[in-house]
Amino acid sequence: MKTIIFILALLFFVSFSFAQNISDVDQNGPNNKANVTQTGTNKSEIKQTTIATGNEATVLQNDGSLGVNTSYIEQEAATGGTQRAFTTQNGSQNQAVQKQLGPWPGYGFEKIEQTGTNNKGEQYQKAYNNTATLKQIGSDNTSKQDQTNSGDPKWNTSIVEQYQDGNKSTNTQGGTNQYTNILQDGISNEVNVDQSGGGWNNAGHKSYVKQLGDNNFADINQSGSPGVDENGNQIYLRQSGNDNQAWLNQVGKGNKIDAGDDGYYSNAQQGDNHDLYVDQIGDDNYTYYNTGTGSQSNMADVNQNGYDDNAQVHQWGSNGEVTINQTGITGVYSYNGDNNAADVTQYGDNQKSTITQTGQNHTASTYQQNSDNTANIIQAGNAFDGSNTRYSASWPNAPFNNQARVRQFQTDNNATINQNGTENNAFVDQDGVGNNVSLLEQDGTDNYADIDITGDGNSGSSSSVGTGNTVDIDITGSLNTFMVDQDGTGHTATINQMGSSNAASVTQSN
16 A cells, blocks of 8 residues: 555656646648647747738746746738737746737737746837737846837837836837837836837837836937927836936937926936936927935936927935036037026035026026025027137027026025126026125126125125126125126126125226
């Protein structure tokens, strides 16, 4: 009896040890269908080819018991049509690769669901109207989805969901009107998205990226053709946690980076020690960046190169730093910037703000409150030809209407405004202890400066060179010192100081 029991147990052990199924399906014909269900340490491969339309394959794999589950599906329809590929893996050491090929417009659907550890998913789709969905739950997950083609693929959708640790997602889309939505909820997540526009067509890409946790990284690139009609690429980003970093790049016209404006993602980077780098090349581009309340030590660097660009950055926390650079695309008889606008709002301690604008019709504004704030605005309005010959501001019939405003409240604030061009306006408001207007310079025609300081220990300097300059200064407090130097025609300087130890010096020359 004991011998029989031992033999039965041995047979059970041997059958369990070798419970690994292998499935290989090859179909060639119209309207192919394949369904594979595997339980154990499985491996499956399906190839479907049709000269007509319609392929469908489904693979279900359960548990690998720290073994290897692998699924590979390749579908090709010569005349387009609908293709479907579904792979579900539940276990460990899983890998799934799905490919859908076809030269003509069709409807491709790919879906991978992986639950376990060390999962990998990779999907590839060609042509038009494709949808790829990938969901990973576990650890050490990687994801790669590719929707590109040598022609002009359109209207493709890529959706990725990754939950918990070590996830990485790379998404590549080419053509026009591509859509990407990536959600990562875990540790050490990384996103790389590349969406490129095709030829003379509008790009029209949309990318939604949401990362939860710490030490996340996002790199999103969208490109179109800057010289054609509206590209209309859009990036929506949210990173919640600490020590996150985002690099956002857009090339084209009419592009938008929305990091906390439309309500979809209310705050772009919520937490501490975030870095945001934005590069936009082209015209009519827009960037909005908003951090959550209580965020600390966040940095934003925005660069816009083109005409009619707009950038707004709002930081609601401590130790924030903002840099905005807006310049034009240079060339023969081209303006170096046009109709640019920048807006920075900061709350908290030790904030820094830098805005640099070169060109026409600029508007720059910073608002900082409490304490140790620094704001620098530089605006220039000059036009050059290819040999760097300087033209007047009226050439060709477009004046440089620069305007700058700095508002700082409480304590140790420092403001610097430098304007070069025509019809410039500069406004500085400071309210607090240890305020300092180190430099306010205007060079051009019709410049106007208004400085209003309330507090102690203030000192400032203003210099105007040109025609029709006016400086109006109102100071209330103690230990204030100011100096105004004007050189040109029709200058007016008015200084009102109330308090103790005030000193004012005005020099005017014609």
